[in-house]
Amino acid sequence: MTTSSPRTWMTTEILDQAKQILSGMSLEEKVGQMTQYDWGYNPINPETGVSQRDLLVEEIRQGRVGSIFNLAGAEQANELQKLIQENTVSRIPLLIGRDVIHGYKTVFPIPLAQASAWNPDLARRTAEAASRESMADGVAWVFAPMIDISRDPRWGRIAESIGEDPLLTGEYAKAWVEGSQIDDGAGQATASCPKHYAAYGLAEAGRDYNTVDLSDRVLREVILPPFREAVDAGALSIMASFNEVNGIPACANEYLLKTILREEWGFEGIVASDYNALQELITHGVAGSEEEACERSILAGCDMDMHSGFYMRHLPKLVREGRVPESAVDESVLRILAVKIKLGLFEQPYVTVPTEEAAAEARASFIELAREAARESIVLLRNEGKTLPLSKQGASVAVIGPLADNRKDPLGCWAFDGNPEEVVSLLEGIRQAAGAASVHYAEGCSMESDSEEGFEAALEAARQADVVVLALGEALEMSGESRSRTSLGLPGAQRKLVEAVAALGKPVTAVLLSGRPLALPWLQEKADAIVQAWHLGVQSGHAIADVLFGDYNPGGRLPVTFPHNVGQVPIYYYRKKTGRPPGGVYSSYYIDSTTEPLFPFGYGLSYTQFEYSDITADRTSIAADGKLTVSVTVTNIGERVGEEVVQVYLRDEVASVTQPLKKLIGFSKVSIGPNESAALTFKVGMQQLAIIDQHMKLIVEPGDFTLWIGPNSSEGQSITVKVV
Numbered sequence: 191m192t193t194s195s196p197r198t199w200m201t202t203e204i205l206d207q208a209k210q211i212l213s214g215m216s217l218e219e220k221v222g223q224m225t226q227y228d229w230g231y232n233p234i235n236p237e238t239g240v241s242q243r244d245l246l247v248e249e250i251r252q253g254r255v256g257s258i259f260n261l262a263g264a265e266q267a268n269e270l271q272k273l274i275q276e277n278t279v280s281r282i283p284l285l286i287g288r289d290v291i292h293g294y295k296t297v298f299p300i301p302l303a304q305a306s307a308w309n310p311d312l313a314r315r316t317a318e319a320a321s322r323e324s325m326a327d328g329v330a331w332v333f334a335p336m337i338d339i340s341r342d343p344r345w346g347r348i349a350e351s352i353g354e355d356p357l358l359t360g361e362y363a364k365a366w367v368e369g370s371q372i373d374d375g376a377g378q379a380t381a382s383c384p385k386h387y388a389a390y391g392l393a394e395a396g397r398d399y400n401t402v403d404l405s406d407r408v409l410r411e412v413i414l415p416p417f418r419e420a421v422d423a424g425a426l427s428i429m430a431s432f433n434e435v436n437g438i439p440a441c442a443n444e445y446l447l448k449t450i451l452r453e454e455w456g457f458e459g460i461v462a463s464d465y466n467a468l469q470e471l472i473t474h475g476v477a478g479s480e481e482e483a484c485e486r487s488i489l490a491g492c493d494m495d496m497h498s499g500f501y502m503r504h505l506p507k508l509v510r511e512g513r514v515p516e517s518a519v520d521e522s523v524l525r526i527l528a529v530k531i532k533l534g535l536f537e538q539p540y541v542t543v544p545t546e547e548a549a550a551e552a553r554a555s556f557i558e559l560a561r562e563a564a565r566e567s568i569v570l571l572r573n574e575g576k577t578l579p580l581s582k583q584g585a586s587v588a589v590i591g592p593l594a595d596n597r598k599d600p601l602g603c604w605a606f607d608g609n610p611e612e613v614v615s616l617l618e619g620i621r622q623a624a625g626a627a628s629v630h631y632a633e634g635c636s637m638e639s640d641s642e643e644g645f646e647a648a649l650e651a652a653r654q655a656d657v658v659v660l661a662l663g664e665a666l667e668m669s670g671e672s673r674s675r676t677s678l679g680l681p682g683a684q685r686k687l688v689e690a691v692a693a694l695g696k697p698v699t700a701v702l703l704s705g706r707p708l709a710l711p712w713l714q715e716k717a718d719a720i721v722q723a724w725h726l727g728v729q730s731g732h733a734i735a736d737v738l739f740g741d742y743n744p745g746g747r748l749p750v751t752f753p754h755n756v757g758q759v760p761i762y763y764y765r766k767k768t769g770r771p772p773g774g775v776y777s778s779y780y781i782d783s784t785t786e787p788l789f790p791f792g793y794g795l796s797y798t799q800f801e802y803s804d805i806t807a808d809r810t811s812i813a814a815d816g817k818l819t820v821s822v823t824v825t826n827i828g829e830r831v832g833e834e835v836v837q838v839y840l841r842d843e844v845a846s847v848t849q850p851l852k853k854l855i856g857f858s859k860v861s862i863g864p865n866e867s868a869a870l871t872f873k874v875g876m877q878q879l880a881i882i883d884q885h886m887k888l889i890v891e892p893g894d895f896t897l898w899i900g901p902n903s904s905e906g907q908s909i910t911v912k913v914v
């Protein structure tokens with residue numbers, strides 16, 4: 191649990207200015223500020239022939255809209271802002287939002303891939319680049335980062351997440367918020383919107399939008415810490431999730447929105463609902479009418495209604511009838527105005543479009559960053575007999591599979607502003623990197639069909655080559671929102687293709703381009719090397735080729751556990767001991783499967799090897815409020831420079847409340863040259879040692895603590911320290 195206090199951005203000046211504006215507003219105008227619409231939603235009313243957008247433009251002209259989203263383009267943005275400036279008295283600029291999740295025009299790796307870099311600073315830079323690009327199109331509000339803890343690979347939105355760990359997700363949350371919230375002075379600033387608050391990733395059975403029921407303990411120990419980091423980093427808004435949390439949907443959940451967010455954390459920014467989530471209160475069955483949905487949301491602390499239009503339709507009446515105090519409306523509007531002031535929108539409602547030259551220069555640097563991010567996101571999972579790196583010295587390569595000559599799917603799940611034409615396919619990347627090696631290509635099979643028609647051509651390509659690279663995985667539509675799966679296998683005929691090709695006996699490297707962990711234990715026997723490449727964005731092919739040919743030594747580590755099979759899910763490293771020790775018939779196990787992961791959290795290989803030694807603590811016993819330093823030496827015993835992610839885990843051996851077997855309390859990514867060593871130190875104090883006791887108080891209890899330092903959550907050297 192984080193104990194720091196939030197960054198206060200709402201200064202007296204900002205608040206005074208907001209109050210001044212508020213004092214001149216009508217009730218309808220106030221509620222207008224709390225109303226947000228999807229510009230992209232534009233049906234035509236069959237009876238009147240009037241389009242939704244025409245109605246929306248009229249609402250904007252009358253000052254009855256605070257925010258729109260899904261509008262891209264500086265010209266259009268400026269036109270709408272002008273409409274407000276020229277037609278309304280209060281002249282309150284629109285806050286224009288968009289889902290800028292892993293890039294805007296320059297598409298970066300999906301968040302789960304970026305998380306594999308274990309480098310929050312990388313996410314800070316990609317988030318900033320994305321905000322800069324979208325800002326130039328008038329978007330001042332990015333709906334990111336998604337920091338839902340995800341323990342279930344069936345859930346399609348795991349692709350958008352930072353994975354399963356609260357600490358890693360928290361570090362990324364902080365960096366992402368800081369990176370995406372640009373502040374270049376008046377008129378050029380952006381707000382982030384961490385989401386989905388809260389526990390959306392714990393949807394039962396991994397089915398999107400499904401019920402979420404969790405203890406206050408899991409909420410506070412696992413789900414909330416990343417949101418707390420985002421708030422402390424100064425996030426200007428937060429998005430309440432679709433799901434219910436213990437019986438109450440998030441946008442009507444006072445405990446989440448008021449007790450925790452405002453009272454405990456001092457959050458000052460905007461709480462926005464998710465898309466149409468007020469309407470969903472009726473579908474959830476917790477509101478019998480639009481009015482009731484409205485009343486519940488505003489009273490629970492939801493400031494902005496995304497797209498349902500309920501606030502605009504009913505809130506003024508509810509206030510006039512005394513069912514909702516006007517002060518509740520005022521509080522929300524003050525926050526919305528304050529964010530607009532903070533972003534400099536009043537001073538400069540129009541977006542300044544960069545010159546063509548400046549835009550081209552920025553674009554070039556973003557594309558370079560996209561390659562860097564993509565390379566760092568790749569995780570080497572297997573490399574038997576040093577199959578990789580491939581030689582460029584004349585050996586020929588067969589490139590086979592539905593994701594090889596493919597520019598669309600590497601874009602990933604949130605790339606509606608991306609252009610497949612700009613994507614470097616794996617085939618293209620390999621062709622450019624292969625040097626003197628000849629390349630033979632065959633698709634083999636399509637992504638999802640069961641047809642084996644293309645197998646013969648694939649086998650022929652493989653026969654002609656010395657080594658085979660198989661590009662396998664998922665289409666971009668198979669992960670992301672509303673894309674849950676019950677199977678974690680390769681779709682269509684891909685497995686059969688692997689088996690047919692592997693039977694030739696050539697060295698096989700499988701490259702997995704997916705939006706989620708796949709459960710492919712059988713692949714270990716068929717592929718000599720396995721590269722987890724995710725959906726890597728526009729530079730996908732170059733980045734993977736850099737790894738395959740050894741121009742880049744992979745250093746990614748899994749931010750999420752890979753299961754052997756769907757039946758093990760949810761499987762995550764941060765699990766409890768249970769009352770059953772391992773072994774014996776009545777232990778906690780399966781009769782038909784291992785309980786171990788296929789690849790543990792934190793796992794990943796390199797083209798070099800690292801050795802851990804000399805784990806020590808500067809003291810073996812400390813007081814509850816004391817601090818100690820643990821150190822370790824990591825030596826590169828291989829032949830080339832490489833990056834290691836040194837991970838520190840902790841277990842409270844005996845506590846008043848059951849504790850996880852291990853919890854990540856620190857990590858550090860270091861680059862070490864061959865035959866060189868790095869000495870690393872990590873501080874351990876209250877923040878790492880504290881637990882939430884049975885009275886939900888944060889305390890450090892005396893007793894033994896085991897600390898591990900190692901390369902992943904399953905390995906490492908340990909020492910024991912005592913709190914007295």
Ligand code: NOJ
Pocket residue numbers: 289333385464465671
């Ligand atoms: C629904 C998604 O849950 C959310 O992440 C997104 O920001 C909104 N739609 C707006 O597109």
